[in-house]
Amino acid sequence: MHTVLPFLLAMIVVIVLLEMLAAKLKIAYPILLVIAGLLISFIPGLPVVKIDPDLIFFIFLPPLLFEAAWSISFKEMKKWWRIIGSFAFLVVFFTALSVALITNYYIPGFSIGLGFLLGGIVSPPDAVSTGAITKFVKIPRSTSTILEGESLLNDASSLIIFRFALVAVGTGQFIWQEAASSFLWMVLGGAGIGLILGWFFVQVHKRLPTDAPTDIVLTLVEPYFMYWIAEKMHSSGVLAVVAGGLFLSTRRLLFLNSASRVRGYSVWESFVFILNGIVFFIIGLQLPEIVKGIRSEGISLNTAIGYGVLVTGVLIGARIISSYAAMIATLIFRPSVAPHARSQRLRFFMPLLLGWTGMRGVVSLAAALAIPVTLDNGEAFPHRNLILFITFVVILLTLVVQGLTLPAIISRTQLFGLYPEESEEEAKQKIVEGLYKHTYRFLKNKYDNELHDHAGLQKMLKHVEEKMEASDDNWMNEKTKAIFIEMLESQREYLSKVNKDPSIDEEIIRQQLFRIDLEEERIKMI
Template sequence: MHTILPFLLLMVAAVVLLEMWAGKLKIAYPILLVVAGLVVSFVPGLPPVKIDPDLIFFIFMPPILFEAAWSASFKELKKWWRIITSFAFLVVFFTALSVALIVNHYIPGFTLPLGFLLGGIVAPPDAVSTAAITKFVKIPKTTSAILEGESLLNDASSLIIFRFALVTVGTGQFIWQEAATSFVWMVVGGVGIGLLLGWVFVKMHKGLKMDTSSNIAFTLIEPYFMYWLAEQAHCSGVLAVVTGGLFMSTRRLQFLNSSSRIQAFSVWESFVFILNGIVFLIIGLDLPEIVEGLRAHGTPLSTAIGYGAIVTAVLIGARIISSYCAMLATYIFRPGVAPRAGSRSRLLKLPLILGWSGMRGVVSLAAALAIPVTLDSGAEFPQRNLILFITFVAILLTLVVQGLTLPLFIKYSGVFNGLMSEEASEHARQEMKKGLKQHIYKFLKEKHDGEFHGHAGIEKMLKIWEERTSSTEDTFSNVKTKAIFVELLESQRQYLAELNKDPKIDEELIRVQLYQIDLEEERLKII
């Protein structure tokens, strides 16, 4: 313990410092973390880093997925569910199939089941990398919603392929009926368990009347329960966490008070940042062990690098092809929601950017490490070390090559110019705030004429909001009658919740305003 603790503390410190440096360099921090881990791994005398795949799957994955689901807009996911599910399932399967066919043809000793195993490992893009990279450029809400939604589901589909391929390699046979039944159960069971536990946790938060600390602590363990129970039932733990997180996210106003929402945001943001940072650092640190295993089996390093480059090219090509097919299908079957780019050349670049945004990361590494060393018969698992090395090369190349060029590509291609109007966004924000002011004045007017006619504090408040309805001033006045003010804030939340049902309203604007209302309620408590 005394040797592990300093190492973990150093890793956390390195993650924080490298993230700060990445911000100054204006590059995504996962790129810098992987490269830093790779450089550190070559330091003489450094003990080899051995990673337990269960550590990543069970310790790291549930909270990362839960936070991503909590941050996602369910309204946007519902709006773009067709293209999101096609990318999360069909594109992942197409990518795995492409990898399987190519490696079966080019790499000696790679059977189709082994190819599907490798394809399932490297097929899913990494959500953290994409989000970290795209924050340096402006992309339309549509594109970001598709990327977010895809990242929530593609891990589950790729791990399902991985499991089936692993069984096929171990047993030497693939039974379609059993595979289909197992697939349906993994998906339906995972979603069902996630929704059930999400409902139970919401009821527990409300029924137990937890304080702020208890609320936040409970949210930290909830994704682990979802993941563990689903895996015990042989369902998809990833889908359980995602669906449970989405269910609870849409009901956050019902079971979390303002203090819990504000403090949970900071706690979760820091917690997930550290988890992501450690995993990306570990990816680089793990290279010496992978290379050592490769050399032990006599595979030349240059040959293995070549195989990794081929697989990476297949991943990029398959995703780009899939993006163009998705756009074509959208124009044929759903022309009403098809993107409008303004010109044919810019329209043709949209799928290219979507295809170029498929950086690999945490899930791929964990899945590769989860391959057993031996088969059930005791024989050595075929091509395990080469699969590990190819996975590492795919992660490194997609992060560095695509990660560094994607912001430049978006910036200089001009594909999103004109698609995002800052004036339109500001107009929507002002319209929302104007409507909110009018709602507040109406609320106070009804209270004043009904219950509190002649009350000096309410009359003063009414006068203030009467002036604010025709003013652009955003300063908030002190209020003596706290009980009425709290009721006023709750009325604003209900108004925004109803406003959010309008598909034209950006949910991010609603969430920002709700956060400000929570801050107002917290400020009221200390007046």
């Protein structure tokens, strides 16, 4: 423990440094993480870090899925539910089937069951990777919602395929009737359990005298509880976490106060970031043992790399084919919602670019690591090391090749600018203007009598009137914002000097520093 703990702490520091480097280079940090995970495996003398495969899903997946459900807009998901649903379920099954057939044909001793197992592992695109890559280019909100919603739901569908394939490989048989009834229970039961537990946790937050720390701790516990209960009832823990997370997300204003939301956001952002980094490093540390296991099975490294490249090509091809199929179906059955391109040529290339967004990541790694080392009868799980190696190659290639080229393709082709959407600045301006008008009417209608006698209310009303009359340029331009932030920094320096007085309560100083931090963040958002 004394040797592993410093190594784990050093790993976290490296993850943070790599994120800083990625931000400076303006590339997605998962790309650097997966490359670092590969390079770190060649360092001699590193301690062996092993995690029980049964705990992989339970440790990593619930919080990652829960945070993704809180981040996405459920309103936007409902708006684009057709394309999200088709990519999250139909495309995932088509991709898994394609991988199963190709690997069964080209890889010696690779059964259809193992092919579906590998297909279930590598079929879901990663929301974290896609979001980290697309943040460096401007894409419409509708497009990002489709990608995020797809990544959220296809985790559930792909892991259901993974579970059925795991049973088929372990038992050597697959009964369609039992599989169909089990599938319905996993889908409906998982979603139902998630919604019920989501409602229960809302009541816990509302009825118990919680504060920001306890609210945050409860939100950290909730996804694990949802996942565990659903798995104990033999339904989908992944769907339970997704359904429960969406339920809680849409009601966050009802049971969380502003402090819980502000602080919780930072906690969850850091927590999920570290989890993502650790998963990539774990697979990197286990890579030498995986390569050793491949060679013990008589498979050369070059051959295994070739299999990984083959599966990557199948994944990209299946996604591009699915994108064109979705475009054709939309033009035939729902032409009113089809993207309006400036030319037929741009419309033709739109599915091609959408098919290029399928980067794989943490969920695929967690699923591959969750494959048991042995079967129920004690025999070694067939081709486990090869499946792990192919998964790593797929993630490496999709992140590096697609991840590095996608921003450049989007910027040069401007294909993601095909949806006629209102600009973000215009939408923000309308909301702000409406908010000021609402605030002005509220004060005038409800406190009109008090306005004449209360100096504080008069000042508040005058403040709102000035903001209504002023535009963004003359109310808070960049020069004024810089002066304001400089003034806040001088206030921090003053409080630091005052805090040296032993008679001053430091808690009061901290409260005032926190208020200044909130004020600075508010100014940055203007």
